[in-house]
Amino acid sequence: WAKSAGKGRWALFDPDRNATEVAQFHLSAKMPAALEREEFYVDYQPLIGLRDFCVVGVEALVRWAHPELGRLGPDRFIGLAEETGLIVPLGRWVLRQACRQAKQWQDEFGSAAPFVSVNLAVRQSRDPKLVDDVAAILAETGLEPSRLQLELTESAIMGTADEPLDALRALSRMGVRIAIDDFGTGYSNLAYLRHLPVHELKIAGSFMEGLRDAERADPVDARIVGTLVDLAHALGLTVTAEGVETQAQARRMADIGCETGQGYLFARPGSPVDITAFIAEHLD
Ligand code: C2E
Ligand code: MG
Ligand code: MG
Numbered sequence: 106w107a108k109s110a111g112k113g114r115w116a117l118f119d120p121d122r123n124a125t126e127v128a129q130f131h132l133s134a135k136m137p138a139a140l141e142r143e144e145f146y147v148d149y150q151p152l153i154g155l156r157d158f159c160v161v162g163v164e165a166l167v168r169w170a171h172p173e174l175g176r177l178g179p180d181r182f183i184g185l186a187e188e189t190g191l192i193v194p195l196g197r198w199v200l201r202q203a204c205r206q207a208k209q210w211q212d213e214f215g216s217a218a219p220f221v222s223v224n225l226a227v228r229q230s231r232d233p234k235l236v237d238d239v240a241a242i243l244a245e246t247g248l249e250p251s252r253l254q255l256e257l258t259e260s261a262i263m264g265t266a267d268e269p270l271d272a273l274r275a276l277s278r279m280g281v282r283i284a285i286d287d288f289g290t291g292y293s294n295l296a297y298l299r300h301l302p303v304h305e306l307k308i309a310g311s312f313m314e315g316l317r318d319a320e321r322a323d324p325v326d327a328r329i330v331g332t333l334v335d336l337a338h339a340l341g342l343t344v345t346a347e348g349v350e351t352q353a354q355a356r357r358m359a360d361i362g363c364e365t366g367q368g369y370l371f372a373r374p375g376s377p378v379d380i381t382a383f384i385a386e387h388l389d
Protein backbone atom coordinates (compact mmCIF):
# COMPACT_ATOMS: atom_id res chain seq x y z
CA TRP A 106 0.00 0.00 0.00
CA ALA A 107 3.02 2.23 0.11
CA LYS A 108 2.34 3.30 -3.47
CA SER A 109 -1.26 4.30 -2.73
CA ALA A 110 0.12 6.85 -0.29
CA GLY A 111 1.40 8.74 -3.31
CA LYS A 112 4.79 9.03 -4.90
CA GLY A 113 5.91 12.01 -2.85
CA ARG A 114 5.15 10.42 0.51
CA TRP A 115 6.63 7.09 -0.48
CA ALA A 116 9.88 8.94 -1.14
CA LEU A 117 9.91 10.32 2.38
CA PHE A 118 10.00 6.80 3.78
CA ASP A 119 12.60 5.44 1.40
CA PRO A 120 15.94 5.99 3.15
CA ASP A 121 17.95 4.89 0.11
CA ARG A 122 16.24 7.24 -2.23
CA ASN A 123 16.60 10.03 0.29
CA ALA A 124 20.32 9.43 0.60
CA THR A 125 20.65 9.39 -3.17
CA GLU A 126 18.79 12.64 -3.50
CA VAL A 127 20.98 14.33 -0.92
CA ALA A 128 24.10 13.05 -2.67
CA GLN A 129 22.80 14.23 -6.04
CA PHE A 130 21.97 17.61 -4.58
CA HIS A 131 25.52 17.95 -3.33
CA LEU A 132 26.94 17.00 -6.71
CA SER A 133 24.71 19.55 -8.43
CA ALA A 134 25.73 22.29 -6.07
CA LYS A 135 29.44 21.54 -6.49
CA MET A 136 29.44 21.50 -10.26
CA PRO A 137 29.80 25.23 -11.03
CA ALA A 138 32.90 25.55 -8.80
CA ALA A 139 34.26 22.30 -10.22
CA LEU A 140 34.00 23.76 -13.70
CA GLU A 141 35.86 26.88 -12.53
CA ARG A 142 38.60 24.76 -10.98
CA GLU A 143 38.82 22.53 -14.06
CA GLU A 144 38.02 19.32 -12.21
CA PHE A 145 36.42 18.01 -15.38
CA TYR A 146 38.53 16.35 -18.04
CA VAL A 147 37.97 14.70 -21.38
CA ASP A 148 38.84 11.16 -22.44
CA TYR A 149 38.80 10.12 -26.09
CA GLN A 150 37.66 6.91 -27.78
CA PRO A 151 38.60 6.03 -31.38
CA LEU A 152 36.10 5.29 -34.14
CA ILE A 153 37.65 2.65 -36.36
CA GLY A 154 37.18 1.95 -40.07
CA LEU A 155 35.88 -1.62 -40.24
CA ARG A 156 37.68 -2.34 -43.54
CA ASP A 157 41.19 -1.06 -42.82
CA PHE A 158 41.12 -0.63 -39.01
CA CYS A 159 42.35 2.96 -39.26
CA VAL A 160 41.16 5.68 -36.89
CA VAL A 161 38.51 7.75 -38.65
CA GLY A 162 37.29 9.82 -35.73
CA VAL A 163 37.54 10.12 -31.96
CA GLU A 164 34.67 10.70 -29.53
CA ALA A 165 35.18 13.14 -26.65
CA LEU A 166 33.75 11.81 -23.36
CA VAL A 167 33.69 14.03 -20.28
CA ARG A 168 34.66 12.85 -16.78
CA TRP A 169 34.82 14.52 -13.37
CA ALA A 170 37.88 14.09 -11.11
CA HIS A 171 35.93 14.74 -7.92
CA PRO A 172 38.25 15.60 -5.00
CA GLU A 173 36.39 13.29 -2.54
CA LEU A 174 34.49 10.82 -4.69
CA GLY A 175 37.21 10.08 -7.23
CA ARG A 176 36.57 9.75 -10.95
CA LEU A 177 32.92 10.08 -11.90
CA GLY A 178 31.51 9.02 -15.27
CA PRO A 179 29.10 11.22 -17.21
CA ASP A 180 26.11 9.09 -16.23
CA ARG A 181 26.59 10.44 -12.69
CA PHE A 182 26.44 14.13 -13.55
CA ILE A 183 25.28 14.94 -17.11
CA GLY A 184 21.60 14.53 -16.17
CA LEU A 185 22.07 16.84 -13.19
CA ALA A 186 23.86 19.38 -15.33
CA GLU A 187 20.94 19.25 -17.77
CA GLU A 188 18.52 19.96 -14.92
CA THR A 189 20.43 22.93 -13.55
CA GLY A 190 21.40 24.32 -16.95
CA LEU A 191 25.10 23.98 -16.17
CA ILE A 192 25.29 21.68 -19.18
CA VAL A 193 25.50 24.74 -21.43
CA PRO A 194 28.79 26.13 -20.02
CA LEU A 195 30.07 22.60 -19.28
CA GLY A 196 29.28 21.48 -22.82
CA ARG A 197 30.98 24.56 -24.23
CA TRP A 198 34.06 23.75 -22.13
CA VAL A 199 34.12 20.17 -23.45
CA LEU A 200 33.71 21.44 -27.01
CA ARG A 201 36.66 23.83 -26.60
CA GLN A 202 38.88 21.13 -25.06
CA ALA A 203 37.97 18.68 -27.80
CA CYS A 204 38.60 21.19 -30.59
CA ARG A 205 41.98 22.14 -29.09
CA GLN A 206 42.94 18.48 -28.94
CA ALA A 207 41.72 17.82 -32.48
CA LYS A 208 43.72 20.80 -33.72
CA GLN A 209 46.86 19.16 -32.31
CA TRP A 210 46.02 15.99 -34.23
CA GLN A 211 45.35 18.11 -37.33
CA ASP A 212 48.84 19.62 -37.00
CA GLU A 213 50.50 16.30 -36.20
CA PHE A 214 48.75 13.95 -38.64
CA GLY A 215 47.65 16.28 -41.46
CA SER A 216 45.10 14.83 -43.85
CA ALA A 217 45.06 11.51 -41.94
CA ALA A 218 43.94 13.26 -38.74
CA PRO A 219 40.67 12.00 -37.24
CA PHE A 220 37.64 14.21 -36.70
CA VAL A 221 36.56 14.78 -33.12
CA SER A 222 32.98 13.90 -32.19
CA VAL A 223 31.39 15.86 -29.34
CA ASN A 224 28.11 15.01 -27.57
CA LEU A 225 25.52 17.79 -27.49
CA ALA A 226 22.86 17.72 -24.77
CA VAL A 227 19.26 18.60 -25.62
CA ARG A 228 19.60 21.92 -23.86
CA GLN A 229 22.68 22.85 -25.84
CA SER A 230 20.92 22.06 -29.12
CA ARG A 231 18.19 24.52 -28.08
CA ASP A 232 20.66 27.21 -26.99
CA PRO A 233 20.28 30.24 -29.30
CA LYS A 234 24.02 30.90 -29.04
CA LEU A 235 25.04 27.42 -30.20
CA VAL A 236 26.05 28.34 -33.76
CA ASP A 237 28.00 31.41 -32.66
CA ASP A 238 29.73 29.42 -29.91
CA VAL A 239 30.81 26.68 -32.30
CA ALA A 240 32.00 29.17 -34.91
CA ALA A 241 33.97 31.09 -32.26
CA ILE A 242 35.61 27.94 -30.89
CA LEU A 243 36.57 26.75 -34.38
CA ALA A 244 38.06 30.16 -35.17
CA GLU A 245 39.88 30.35 -31.83
CA THR A 246 41.36 26.85 -32.05
CA GLY A 247 42.04 26.78 -35.80
CA LEU A 248 40.32 23.42 -36.21
CA GLU A 249 38.88 22.81 -39.68
CA PRO A 250 35.06 22.60 -39.41
CA SER A 251 35.10 19.26 -41.25
CA ARG A 252 37.13 17.81 -38.37
CA LEU A 253 34.30 18.45 -35.93
CA GLN A 254 31.25 16.20 -35.55
CA LEU A 255 28.39 16.92 -33.16
CA GLU A 256 26.38 13.98 -31.74
CA LEU A 257 22.74 14.50 -30.85
CA THR A 258 20.24 11.95 -29.64
CA GLU A 259 17.06 11.25 -31.56
CA SER A 260 15.00 13.13 -28.99
CA ALA A 261 17.18 16.21 -29.42
CA ILE A 262 16.72 16.17 -33.16
CA MET A 263 13.22 14.84 -33.82
CA GLY A 264 9.98 16.69 -33.40
CA THR A 265 11.68 19.85 -32.28
CA ALA A 266 10.78 23.41 -33.12
CA ASP A 267 12.35 24.99 -36.18
CA GLU A 268 15.09 26.95 -34.40
CA PRO A 269 17.29 24.02 -33.35
CA LEU A 270 16.97 22.56 -36.83
CA ASP A 271 17.97 25.91 -38.33
CA ALA A 272 21.00 25.84 -36.05
CA LEU A 273 21.96 22.35 -37.24
CA ARG A 274 21.53 23.45 -40.87
CA ALA A 275 23.78 26.45 -40.23
CA LEU A 276 26.40 24.20 -38.62
CA SER A 277 26.16 21.77 -41.50
CA ARG A 278 26.66 24.62 -44.00
CA MET A 279 29.81 25.58 -42.05
CA GLY A 280 31.09 22.08 -42.78
CA VAL A 281 30.51 20.57 -39.33
CA ARG A 282 29.30 16.93 -39.36
CA ILE A 283 26.12 16.00 -37.51
CA ALA A 284 25.55 12.50 -36.10
CA ILE A 285 22.54 10.90 -34.42
CA ASP A 286 23.75 9.13 -31.26
CA ASP A 287 22.29 5.90 -29.83
CA PHE A 288 20.18 5.46 -32.94
CA GLY A 289 17.34 2.98 -32.55
CA THR A 290 16.72 3.56 -28.83
CA GLY A 291 14.51 6.63 -29.16
CA TYR A 292 11.56 7.25 -31.38
CA SER A 293 12.47 8.36 -34.84
CA ASN A 294 10.28 9.45 -37.64
CA LEU A 295 12.20 7.63 -40.33
CA ALA A 296 10.58 9.53 -43.20
CA TYR A 297 11.54 12.79 -41.51
CA LEU A 298 15.20 11.77 -41.34
CA ARG A 299 15.76 12.68 -44.97
CA HIS A 300 14.94 16.31 -44.25
CA LEU A 301 17.48 16.59 -41.47
CA PRO A 302 21.03 17.88 -41.88
CA VAL A 303 22.56 14.61 -40.64
CA HIS A 304 25.72 12.87 -41.90
CA GLU A 305 26.04 9.83 -39.68
CA LEU A 306 23.97 7.38 -37.66
CA LYS A 307 25.52 5.79 -34.59
CA ILE A 308 23.72 2.52 -33.94
CA ALA A 309 23.18 2.00 -30.21
CA GLY A 310 25.36 -0.56 -28.49
CA SER A 311 22.30 -2.50 -27.29
CA PHE A 312 21.90 -3.87 -30.84
CA MET A 313 25.33 -5.51 -30.60
CA GLU A 314 24.14 -7.88 -27.83
CA GLY A 315 22.55 -10.38 -30.21
CA LEU A 316 25.63 -10.39 -32.46
CA ARG A 317 28.11 -11.26 -29.73
CA ASP A 318 28.91 -14.81 -30.97
CA ALA A 319 29.01 -15.71 -34.65
CA GLU A 320 27.43 -19.15 -34.07
CA ARG A 321 24.64 -17.94 -31.84
CA ALA A 322 23.73 -14.68 -33.55
CA ASP A 323 20.19 -13.53 -32.84
CA PRO A 324 18.47 -13.46 -36.24
CA VAL A 325 16.09 -10.64 -35.27
CA ASP A 326 18.90 -8.37 -34.01
CA ALA A 327 20.89 -9.19 -37.13
CA ARG A 328 18.02 -8.18 -39.39
CA ILE A 329 17.24 -5.01 -37.45
CA VAL A 330 20.84 -3.89 -37.66
CA GLY A 331 21.00 -4.77 -41.36
CA THR A 332 17.87 -2.73 -41.98
CA LEU A 333 19.21 0.25 -40.07
CA VAL A 334 22.43 0.21 -42.09
CA ASP A 335 20.49 -0.06 -45.37
CA LEU A 336 18.24 2.78 -44.32
CA ALA A 337 21.20 4.99 -43.43
CA HIS A 338 22.85 4.26 -46.77
CA ALA A 339 19.61 4.95 -48.67
CA LEU A 340 19.67 8.38 -47.01
CA GLY A 341 23.33 8.91 -47.92
CA LEU A 342 24.55 8.62 -44.33
CA THR A 343 27.53 6.77 -42.91
CA VAL A 344 27.09 4.36 -40.00
CA THR A 345 29.05 3.74 -36.82
CA ALA A 346 28.34 0.69 -34.67
CA GLU A 347 28.67 1.56 -30.98
CA GLY A 348 29.61 -0.90 -28.24
CA VAL A 349 31.61 -3.31 -30.43
CA GLU A 350 33.16 -5.76 -27.98
CA THR A 351 33.77 -8.94 -30.01
CA GLN A 352 35.35 -9.94 -33.31
CA ALA A 353 32.05 -11.49 -34.37
CA GLN A 354 30.27 -8.16 -33.96
CA ALA A 355 32.95 -6.27 -35.90
CA ARG A 356 32.91 -8.84 -38.71
CA ARG A 357 29.13 -8.92 -38.99
CA MET A 358 28.91 -5.11 -39.05
CA ALA A 359 31.62 -4.93 -41.72
CA ASP A 360 29.79 -7.58 -43.77
CA ILE A 361 26.57 -5.58 -43.82
CA GLY A 362 28.45 -2.48 -44.97
CA CYS A 363 28.74 -0.50 -41.73
CA GLU A 364 31.67 1.89 -42.17
CA THR A 365 32.98 2.37 -38.64
CA GLY A 366 32.95 0.75 -35.23
CA GLN A 367 33.57 2.01 -31.71
CA GLY A 368 34.03 -0.16 -28.67
CA TYR A 369 36.22 -1.96 -26.20
CA LEU A 370 37.33 -4.44 -28.90
CA PHE A 371 39.32 -1.64 -30.55
CA ALA A 372 40.05 0.77 -27.70
CA ARG A 373 38.60 1.97 -24.42
CA PRO A 374 38.26 5.71 -23.85
CA GLY A 375 41.71 7.03 -22.90
CA SER A 376 43.80 10.10 -22.19
CA PRO A 377 45.02 12.41 -24.98
CA VAL A 378 48.52 10.90 -24.66
CA ASP A 379 47.32 7.30 -24.96
CA ILE A 380 44.89 8.03 -27.77
CA THR A 381 47.49 10.04 -29.71
CA ALA A 382 49.76 6.99 -29.59
CA PHE A 383 46.87 4.79 -30.73
CA ILE A 384 46.12 7.10 -33.67
CA ALA A 385 49.79 7.08 -34.70
CA GLU A 386 49.72 3.27 -34.81
CA HIS A 387 46.47 3.19 -36.79
CA LEU A 388 46.97 5.92 -39.36
CA ASP A 389 45.02 6.03 -42.59
P1 C2E B 1 27.55 7.87 -25.70
O1 C2E B 1 27.68 9.20 -26.34
O2 C2E B 1 26.67 6.89 -26.36
O3 C2E B 1 29.04 7.34 -25.53
C1 C2E B 1 29.40 6.00 -25.59
C2 C2E B 1 29.48 5.38 -24.22
O4 C2E B 1 29.67 3.97 -24.38
C3 C2E B 1 30.65 5.87 -23.40
O5 C2E B 1 30.29 5.81 -22.03
C4 C2E B 1 31.71 4.81 -23.69
O6 C2E B 1 32.71 4.72 -22.70
C5 C2E B 1 30.84 3.57 -23.71
N1 C2E B 1 31.45 2.48 -24.48
C6 C2E B 1 32.34 2.56 -25.49
N2 C2E B 1 32.64 1.36 -25.99
C7 C2E B 1 31.93 0.46 -25.28
C8 C2E B 1 31.83 -0.98 -25.32
O7 C2E B 1 32.44 -1.67 -26.11
N3 C2E B 1 30.98 -1.55 -24.43
C9 C2E B 1 30.26 -0.81 -23.53
N4 C2E B 1 29.47 -1.47 -22.69
N5 C2E B 1 30.33 0.54 -23.47
C10 C2E B 1 31.15 1.17 -24.33
P2 C2E B 1 30.56 7.03 -21.04
O8 C2E B 1 31.89 7.66 -21.31
O9 C2E B 1 30.27 6.54 -19.66
O10 C2E B 1 29.46 8.07 -21.47
C11 C2E B 1 28.10 7.81 -21.27
C12 C2E B 1 27.23 8.85 -21.93
O11 C2E B 1 27.40 10.12 -21.32
C13 C2E B 1 27.56 9.08 -23.39
O12 C2E B 1 27.01 8.05 -24.19
C14 C2E B 1 26.91 10.43 -23.63
O13 C2E B 1 25.53 10.29 -23.84
C15 C2E B 1 27.14 11.10 -22.29
N6 C2E B 1 28.28 12.04 -22.40
C16 C2E B 1 29.60 11.79 -22.31
N7 C2E B 1 30.31 12.92 -22.49
C17 C2E B 1 29.40 13.91 -22.70
C18 C2E B 1 29.50 15.33 -22.95
O14 C2E B 1 30.58 15.94 -23.04
N8 C2E B 1 28.32 16.02 -23.11
C19 C2E B 1 27.11 15.39 -23.04
N9 C2E B 1 25.99 16.12 -23.21
N10 C2E B 1 26.97 14.07 -22.81
C20 C2E B 1 28.11 13.34 -22.65
MG1 MG C 1 28.04 9.88 -28.08
MG1 MG D 1 26.14 6.62 -28.16
Ligand code: MG
Binds near residue numbers: 286287
Ligand atom coordinates in the same frame (compact mmCIF):
# COMPACT_ATOMS: atom_id res chain seq x y z
MG1 MG E 1 24.20 8.58 -25.18
